[in-house]
Amino acid sequence: MPLHENMKSAKIIEEIIDYLLEIGYRKIDTFLDMTKKETKITVVIQLHDKPLKDKFQKEFNCFRDIELEEYGWELSNDIGHANSLDLLGTLIDKYEVIEDKKECTITFHRVNY
Amino acid sequence: MRKTILHNMLVPYLSIGFIIFSLFLQPFNEFLNGYKMIITSESILLTDYVSVGGIGPALFNSGTLMLLSYLIIRKLDLRVTGSIFAGILTIGGFAFFGKNLLNVSIIFLGVLLYSKYKHITLKSVIIVFLFATGLSPVSSVLMFGVGIPLVYSIPLGVFVGILSGFLIVEISTHVITFHQGYNLYNVGFAGGILTFGYFSIFKLLKIHYSTNLIYTNTQHLMLLYLYIIICLVFISVGLYYNQKPLKDYLKIIKASGRAVTDFTRNNNQPLTMINIGITGLVALLIILVLKIHLNGPVFGGLLTIVGFSAFGKHPRNVLPPMIGVLLMILLFNMELSVVLVLAIIFSSALAPISGEYGAVIGVLAGMLHLPVALSLSQLHGGVLLYSNGFAAAFTAVIMLTLIQTFKRRDHHATT
Secondary structure, three states: OOOOHHHHHHHHHHHHHHHHHHOOOOOEEEEEEEOOOEEEEEEEEEOOOOOOHHHHHHHOOOOOOHHHHHHHOOOOOOOOOOOOOHHHHOOOOEEEEEEOOOEEEEEEEEEOO | OHHHHHHHOOHHHHHHHHHHHHOOOOOHHHHHHHHHHHHOOOOOOOEOHHHHOOHHHHHHHHHHHHHHHHHHHHHOOOOOOHHHHHHHHHHHHHOOOOOOHHHHHHHHHHHHHHHHHOOOOHHHHHHHHHHHHHHHHHHHHHHHOOOOOHHHHHHHHHHHHHHHHHHHHHHHHHHHHHHOOOOOOHHHHHHHHHHHHHHHHHHHOOOOOOOOOEOOOOOHHHHHHHHHHHHHHHHHHHHHHOOOOHHHHHHHHHOOOOOOOOOOOOOOHHHHHHHHHHHHHHHHHHHHHOOOOOOHHHHHHHHHHHHHOOOOOOHHHHHHHHHHHHHHHHHOOOOOOHHHHHHHHHHHHHHHHHHHHOHHHHHHHHHHHHHHHHHHOOOOOOOOOOHHHHHHHHHHHHHHHHHHHHOOOOOOOOO
16 A cells, blocks of 8 residues: 555545635535545536536646656645646546536546555 | 657666766776775865766766666566656766765665565655665765774674665655655655654764865866757657657646656656656756866766656756845855855755745745755765755745745635
8 A cells, every 4th residue: 555545545535625615616525435446536516507527628737657746645626727727637547527407426446555 | 669769768778878977988997096086085065076086987877777777677567657866866876976886785685674574565655765865875874984994894784884774765655744745855854854863873882984075177068068968869869759749748837746647647658758858958057157177076967857757846846946046146146166055056955835825925935945955965074965955945944834834815715
């Protein structure tokens, strides 16, 4: 398991919540599922007629770099800037977004190497 | 071919080019003697290997260290990302004034032992592995610079070097939050803390050594042409392999450069190579305008700018802090010594501040950096090569405090 795995999982949740609050979402649930194989974080956002999927997919660049992750995982994203989700992207292997009229569900996966 | 070059960012070609070129610059005996002088040098700030061993051995030292680092990267099945490129070029640059095969290997061993001890892959700490070599003089000075018999000094130097590599990983990953990524030379800050501890203990134990100011300007033209060629090659190869519209280069220029910004992501290597060449030439322009001669440290410093141009630096964000330092030098009518020239070059560590908050703040950051750097250089006793990186962290924090204090309202706040 990578170093500081618990803290990194907490960091991912903090960063995504920060981002969602900043862009105006106020009803958010998070679920964390840590297994030996992977860490799965699911975020469910109540949309209230404000779609999220396209915006999120445009802004979120998922590119986990193991070497970069250890170096900079403790930094905070700079909300409101073009690269505001970049740090989050360095911590995630893959993700899925499912959206209907009422809610948007984003699932992040971190494989334990 | 395209894929290979984009994956290695020309690092092996640059390394091998340095090695081959170095062999033709002097008779072989002279070359061997020069290289031996470099390896056994105390390597403390400021020791120009071009002066110590000659231009050929210094180039060979740089080429071999970059090649060694590249081979380790390949062995770990990693591609040369922006951060790794910056790390390798930083090793290559400082191999002109402080890093050599002996002292770098000792630090490498320390980081390797840390990864084994923690049961993690070396891959996950590879960035610190590369940058940790800024602590290399600690080993060299203990082995060859404190005047105790080699039978004691060598084991002591090896032990302290390994210990440094072992400790630096934990410090580096935590101290980055101190300056929030606004100092690109984060390991310099971490190393500064560690070497401050060492230097204090050295003083307590009455271990004395003197700092150096050894340099030569005799190879100015060769280093100048070599540097220009390197920059032009990066621009040419970048243009040749680029498949994106050139206006996409503006995306790089618009980035703040705050750590951790890797310009090579999303198959952006060709545009990154263009940025590497352009930023390198812009930095050189300042040096030439000031009629500064290139020596080992100045050439090495410029190479680090080339390296970090894949990991946060571009012309828009490096110029303001460099100009800021220069303004302070002019304002206080200071003599343009090598130490001050290095402060100009390495003030570019603060590039993210100008990238984020604009040129004026960037210039102010540079102005503040000079006195901070000069004061803090007393704390580590010359055993830290990243002296300006150490200082830049403090400058960044002071600047960020001022910015946050005087900012009237958070412009990102929701209404």
